Amino acid sequence: MDEIRRRALKGRGAISNESSRFERERRVLVDDGWGADGVELPPVRTTVLDDRARSVIARNSSPDIPFEQSVNPYRGCEHACIYCFARPTHAYLGLSPGLDFETRLFRKRDAAELLARELRAKSYACRPLAIGANTDPYQPIEREERITRSLLEVCRDFGQPVCIITKSALVTRDLDILAPMAAKRLASVAVSITTLDRDLARRMEPRAATPPRRLEAIRELTAAGVPVSVLASPMVPGLNDHELEAILEAGAGAGAAGGSYILLRLPLEIKDLFEEWLREHVPDRADRVLSLIRQARAGGLYQSEFGTRMTGTGPIAELLSRRFKLACRRLGLDGRRWDLDCGLFRPPPARGDQLPLL
Numbered sequence: 001m002d003e004i005r006r007r008a009l010k011g012r013g014a015i016s017n018e019s020s021r022f023e024r025e026r027r028v029l030v031d032d033g034w035g036a037d038g039v040e041l042p043p044v045r046t047t048v049l050d051d052r053a054r055s056v057i058a059r060n061s062s063p064d065i066p067f068e069q070s071v072n073p074y075r076g077c078e079h080a081c082i083y084c085f086a087r088p089t090h091a092y093l094g095l096s097p098g099l100d101f102e103t104r105l106f107r108k109r110d111a112a113e114l115l116a117r118e119l120r121a122k123s124y125a126c127r128p129l130a131i132g133a134n135t136d137p138y139q140p141i142e143r144e145e146r147i148t149r150s151l152l153e154v155c156r157d158f159g160q161p162v163c164i165i166t167k168s169a170l171v172t173r174d175l176d177i178l179a180p181m182a183a184k185r186l187a188s189v190a191v192s193i194t195t196l197d198r199d200l201a202r203r204m205e206p207r208a209a210t211p212p213r214r215l216e217a218i219r220e221l222t223a224a225g226v227p228v229s230v231l232a233s234p235m236v237p238g239l240n241d242h243e244l245e246a247i248l249e250a251g252a253g254a255g256a257a258g259g260s261y262i263l264l265r266l267p268l269e270i271k272d273l274f275e276e277w278l279r280e281h282v283p284d285r286a287d288r289v290l291s292l293i294r295q296a297r298a299g300g301l302y303q304s305e306f307g308t309r310m311t312g313t314g315p316i317a318e319l320l321s322r323r324f325k326l327a328c329r330r331l332g333l334d335g336r337r338w339d340l341d342c343g344l345f346r347p348p349p350a351r352g353d354q355l356p357l358l
Contacts, residue, residue, distance in 0.1 A: 013080035138168035161340035222255030229258035237292035
């Protein structure tokens with residue numbers, strides 16, 4: 001990649017913007033030689049559009065996910081993590097999982113209203129609710145949009161247990177809601193730390209909080225009584241897997257009571273995006289990293305089967321699993337925390353409801 005394009009993409013994760021897999025046309029970046037030499041390209045800007053959702057609770061029956069339902073306030077994520085497994089979902093919108101995913105975002109402005117309506121449904125059975133299972137609920141635009149905060153306010157009012165998954169220190173802004181909920185076993189937080197190397201973090205997840213800020217967020221959350229798990233995810237063989245124990249130890253030192261990890265997942269378009277990123281940012285290690293991933297993925301770059309998609313197979317994956325278990329045992333980490341209380345769920349009275357008879 002030439003220096004002009006590199007400057008235009010500063011702060012972005014993806015290098016290209018290939019068309020969605022559902023589109024007939026293909027976009028290809030080509031220099032036609034017509035006088036572009038030395039001309040600065042404008043920086044890639046972020047745009048935010050409204051997502052007119054009819055419901056916000058997504059449900060799953062996956063045996064390797066510790067929750068059955070989740071809410072995602074946003075589509076796309078400005079954190080721009082190159083490895084993000086949610087990137088292919090932008091294809092359903094006719095957009096690219098590359099730069100479009102991190103620059104063309106969609107907000108669910110009425111998410112809190114929709115959530116309250118769904119929680120009031122007579123058919124609703126209370127289960128812990130994950131916020132941010134797909135894209136980060138505390139990505140930069142949350143500072144102004146405050147959609148995640150409005151969802152937490154609904155959960156607080158209904159006694160709905162919730163777990164937040166994030167790599168942003170912005171989560172501490174909502175301690176005034178999370179701490180009282182946590183005191184009733186209604187809230188927990190999982191903080192993702194991919195690496196402790198600030199330079200690698202800047203390149204892999206350019207708009208996310210720095211590793212020290214995430215550790216500080218864990219300290220603030222635990223000091224306020226909010227149970228926290230540290231997610232050493234994703235682990236990339238040959239790139240950051242040597243940091244597994246150090247990440248878990250740093251998280252435990254900051255107060256985390258649980259821990260987990262996920263082996264790098266490269267479904268659909270992410271395979272090409274990640275290889276492109278490797279060859280741009282760590283060209284000396286690209287072939288080795290890809291080889292190690294294949295060794296942990298039965299010869300391919302991804303396995304989609306339940307039971308193996310999160311942890312992989314083969315000697316490399318098995319060694320990573322053993323290292324994780326030994327580290328957790330030594331550090332007293334007991335796995336991701338989902339022991340929340342569903343017995344306090346009570347929809348508050350709505351306008352026009354009949355008052356209870358005394």
